Amino acid sequence: MTAIDNGPAASADPVVNSIFRRNMATFAENRLALGSAVVVLLFVLMAVFAPFIAPHDPNVTDLFRRLQPPAWQEGGDWAYLLGCDALGRDILSRIIYGARISIFVGAAVVLVATTIGIVAGLAAGFLRGWVDTVISRVVDILLGFPYLIFAIGLMAMMGPGLINIILALVYKEWVIPCRVVRGETLATRELEYVEAARALGASSRHIMMREILPNILSPVIVVSTIRMAHVIILEASLSFLGLGVQPPTASWGAMVADGRAFIMQSWWVSTFPGIAILLLVLGINVASQGLRDAFDPRFHE
Amino acid sequence: MMQNDENTLLEVSGLRTVFDTRAGVVCAVDGVDVTVRRGECLGVVGESGSGKSVTFGSVMGLVRAPGRIDAGSIIFEGQDLRALGPGQMRAIRGRDIAMTMQDALTALNPALTVGEQIREVLEAHDEELPARGAARRRAIRERAVEMLGLVGIPSPGERLRQYPHEFSGGMRQRIMIAIALASRPKLLIADEPTTALDVTIQAQVLELISDIRARLGMSVVLITHDLGVVAEHCERVMVMYAGQVVEQGPTRDVISAPQHPYTKGLLASIPRPALRGERIHPIQGQVPDLIDLPPQCRFYSRCPLAGPDCLKNIAMQPAGPRRMARCIRVENAATRQEAEV
């Protein structure tokens, strides 16, 4: 912060007296991140209230409206703002419903993976010994596989479906929070307050859950948010390849794939779901970077 | 107080350095005057937050945002350092004034060998070296070996090729001193040079600084929190508290008869084997928050002599031959002494 150590600028800030509130204040100062967070929030609201927002049933086909262009183009209709796909389904409604899949898969995978990662990472980092060896080796092996190919293989074995997609992604996703948690735990367990808790007679469980975990949660949350964007892309990729949620359920990746055949004449079929993926992923990425800057000053370069 | 004569190397007056924080403006250094004469060793004593490091960081031009120098002049050899541009300041920093940091491990560049780091300083500041070619390289190497030898590192020729982490803490502190001395500065500012070191190593490093000062005839500012170090190595001492100088004068006089209540308290707080079984008398309370300080003696909240008349800005008062103290009670004591005599 300053060129000089032990300057009083480093002294406790009496106005903003909670670490969390200070972090949130830093986050709020970052306009771009805040804007992105709003975009993400809008997507979430869109997913939650899809039945109330969507102008049409996403699965109703209407062959008369086959490949109908967006409203502002010739042949468009303002009731079908973004046009229709090859089966005459309203693209806007399908995007709105598709957000449910993307966000649900993203959130579920990250939530499950982070929970597993925290437990495994804490155990490896705190207990060390053979527990650490086993967990670290598994992590190394999993990291050796290309993510998408690994997921494709699993999906091929388990068959498509919402639960399977989540499982296929969780199989590898937990490795990321696990490594973060293990690293942070290794650093934190050496701190004197952990030693103090042991000196007071605290059990390993108490130390892991009450002394270490609350102090390593910020970087884990930050990493998990960043990973959510990756997971959404992976889900879209699997759906694009036909390994995702089965038709007719709307999913952005599958929608992009559907439009592939008509991309030259009916560009809107693939483009609008593509833009939806882009906006959501970009929004999450920028917001999570703001979160990272606010929570973890070590990332500052 | 002191005339700006030939003998004065550095004269800082009315220095005010502030830090803009979210909570308000922190006045880390408030109206500090420092005079360093040629060849002398000035001890600067104070606790953390007293502004001792910030004062000399300001002299070196090392204060960066959110900190800024608000007022005051810094005259070094008749030149106002505050009026210099960054390029000119860089030329003076390292060549005429050098500073060593408390933590030698982080202050040295871990990616460069010790020899390369000394060479950088010489390349930047030494005009006497041959202009180019093998002669220049040889001259630089010789100077680097000479500097490491000067700070007492055995087989300096070989150790030039080593990296900072290959040295022990005491050795690293010596290397930092060697780098600081490479350009033969006129003033060495040593910021807590021994705080991170063990006593036996500390003694070696301090003696080294004293030796070199005598040999090269430079001035040294020794920033420390240890009155014992000052007592053994400095002719003059300046005691700082909460951003101000509270007392200064010849070390022996200040230590044997401190005038400011803070200096008295500081001396009384040092536990000594001689005081076994007796109670020590620590200064009570905490250093005040430096944000939005009202005009009052800064030691007011902790001072046993505090009274309502201390609630105003207190100026430095003469407190004996070549001595000053920032306390209104001192003047009474001094005049009383005069009256008695």
Add this chain to the structure above:
Amino acid sequence: MIAQADTALLDVQRLSKTYLGRHNLADRLSGRKQTRVQAVSDVSFGVRPGEILGLIGESGCGKSTLGRSILRLHEPSAGKVVFDGVDVTGLDDAAMKAMRRRMQIIFQDPYASLNPRRTVAEIVGLPLKLHGLTKTPTEARDKVVAMVEKVGLKSAHLDRYPHQFSGGQRQRIGIARALVSNPEFIVCDEPVSALDVSIQAQIIELLTDLKQEMGLTYLFISHDISVIGYLSDRVAVMYLGEIVEMGPVESILTGPRHPYTQSLMSAVPEVDAGVRKARVRLTGDLPSPLSPPSGCKFHTRCPLAIDICRRQAPVTERVGNGHQAACHRLNENLSLLDPVGT
């Protein structure tokens, strides 16, 4: 050799702590030897009830490791720690937990030793909770308030977080946490060395007062001879994992016998010109504990070293009433401090 084992509250018998480096399959296959650092080797001493034993030494000499091995925060590699007649090293987890209530530690770094996410009330109340010492939350709160006030903080501070306090206040919180369970023995691991001089004095005063009031026994670890000399009843001097000299504080201060103790004491900068003494110049740095010197471990820096010092480790000998030292040249009565007195 062992001081008053019968009356001791704490009796440390031939305690050693060796740290082993990583030694995985690849290391083994390539024939690399496992690194071993003997941080504490074969240390024995006793601490009597109500006493302050000062443990002094430079960084890396193993004094902190010794303190932590006694509390089994680091498991000792060999030796026994007998506390109030019970061998602590042999206790199972449950018995050890119960024992921890009686043996506590105060740490050096007031910043690292408090969990930043816990309030003062939670930090100080933790021992009560862990050991089930209070029946109701109000009783616990009352105890915490009483303890916090005893160490000079206010009950208004209870719901604040550590970062809202200065270093000295944090150290008071650490002291309150260590003492709230009414322990008998405290390892003070450099509790004042991270603090400013004026705050240092406040904490020393507090620790002395609390010792009187609560009838505590301290093992006081420090690198500062002034603090040790002021506080301790007896002093043990450590060098590279061994106690080289130990005895009553007066005889250590006035007549140190080991050349290391002598040089350590001469190196302390002195405020009073009157007490200032000539300096023993030690050459070189502390040897790496990875490859400690043969024979007497101090011989590489000792101005008095002779041939035998390089070959053979000295045994600890009695040199006075309760005063012991380990040096080959003890009976020659050489002193590094003498020649300069003239």
